[in-house]
Amino acid sequence: MSIPAAISEQLSRLVLPGRAVIDGALVGAASGGTFDNVGPRDGAVLNTVAACDVADVDRAVAAARAAFEDGRWRDLHPRQKKKVLFRLAELMERDAEELALLESLDVGKPIRDARAVDIPLAINTTRWYAEALDKVYGEVGASPADRLSFATHEPLGVIGAIVPWNFPLHMAMWKVAPALAMGNSVVLKPAEQSPLTALKLGQLALEAGLPAGVLNVVPGFGAIAGQALARSMDVDMIAFTGSGPTGRRLMEYAAQSNLKRVSLELGGKSPQIVFADCPDLDAAAQAAAWGVFYNQGEVCTAASRLLVEASIKDEFLEKVVAVARTIQVGDPMDPETGFGAMVSERQMQTALSYIDKAREEGGAPVLGGSQVRIETGGFYVEPTIFDGVKPSHRLAKEEVFGPVLGVMTFTGEDEAFALANDTVYGLAAGLWTSDINRGLKGARKLKAGLVWVNGWDACDITMPFGGFKQSGFGRDRSLHALHKYADLKSVSVTLR
Structure with a gap:
């Protein structure tokens, strides 16, 4: 290396x-x-x-x-x-x-x-x-x-x-x-x-x-x-x-x-919701990608469920994939690397097992899905995205704690919030909208200890951090x- x-x-x-x-x-x-x-x-x-x-x-x-x-x-x-x-x-x-x-x-x-x-x-x-x-x-x-x-x-x-x-x-x-x-x-x-x-x-x-x-x-x-x-x-x-x-x-x-x-x-199974009236799809795409792939996905607030309004799903997913393709897996000791190794072989194998299960359950692979840099002896999994994830899939239910994103669609506000809350966890949630009423309504309806509107992980030491439900x-x-x-x-x- x-x-x-x-x-x-x-x-x-x-x-x-x-x-x-x-x-x-x-x-x-x-x-x-x-x-x-x-x-x-x-x-x-x-x-x-x-x-x-x-x-x-x-x-x-x-x-x-x-x-x-x-x-x-x-x-x-x-x-x-x-x-x-x-x-x-x-x-x-x-x-x-x-x-x-x-x-x-x-x-x-x-x-x-x-x-x-x-x-x-x-x-x-x-x-x-x-x-x-x-x-x-x-x-x-x-x-x-x-x-x-x-x-x-x-x-x-x-x-x-x-x-x-x-x-x-x-x-x-x-x-x-x-x-x-x-x-x-x-x-x-x-x-x-x-x-x-x-x-x-x-x-x-x-x-x-x-x-x-x-x-x-x-x-x-x-x-x-x-x-x-x-x-x-x-x-x-x-x-x-x-x-x-x-x-x-x-x-x-x-x-x-x-x-x-x-x-x-x-921990959690945090949803990031993108409505069709999202004020900035490019910013939301950056947040969607880095919200789950930062720190190799080993983040308790990782936005591992991406919920997109059906009318913009294809356009938006293209943007997310484009951002994710710029995230290159590399040597953690290289200052140019933005995506390093998973913490252990066990954690790497856990992530790979979820990827295999997502394929078995009918998720549509969009990006990644493999172990990489095998020749180094280290524990690397590339950023991975599955479309067509259903609420019953393990990828929608369980915390992977790895770089795996599941994409789901919705057709209305009520369905979006219901899908977002359909988890035993309640640590973080986010939504993107130009409608301040929808944003504030979502902040109330989302069952999570941290809710971000038109941003992700937008908080600091001055605000309390913790979850609802089994978070x-x-x-x-x-x-x-x-x-x-x-x-x-x-x-x-x-x-x-």
């Missing part, structure tokens, strides 16, 4: 972290166990990483609990907390290129996206919550003259954050930053497919001055380390982004242990996330 000499030089000097961060120290697993961290770019082993198990998780939780109870972080003046979190953001910015390389190597995303999107957004999230942490106010009740009543937000305690592999650092900071801002301690369990930036984050947090035990990072397998974290009697909350089956298990573990709180973001509950981003990591306490003082 040929990549720029400058990147080859950077890669030759890159140190890949592999040890857990527990109670302020970089440590191996107590058992001595490790696992191979495989790079999706070429299928080669990047490094070996500590395989944390129950003993390691218990140690991390104990460190987090001790740090919380003695108040070394919780009781710091807000000014001091802000200073540390701002310093963490500065260090992340200082090492942004290293973080981008680690992220791209680990999950196969294009280095240009890691540089321009993932790492800057993670840094911005850290800064935003650093600035927001002293903006959380309580409230004073309407008390009688002989009593003063007020409510305060207090940190929950120990937060177990279990994050996915598609945006490893970005999703980690959606949970870690507000949890720390509220004064909690955190045990972070990265996905086994993507431990590198989480481990680097743990190191940077210590360098920033975060006290030992306040942020612990335990790499390992979900069935072992993740389960241990969710079953722990000393964890007060699990904040999770990932698959529906895993989310259900986490709720079971919470019920079987200490009835800890659980916040879940479980989960609880919100990341915005000030709402701060409240998620706090308890509301009512206090009444009788005046004498």
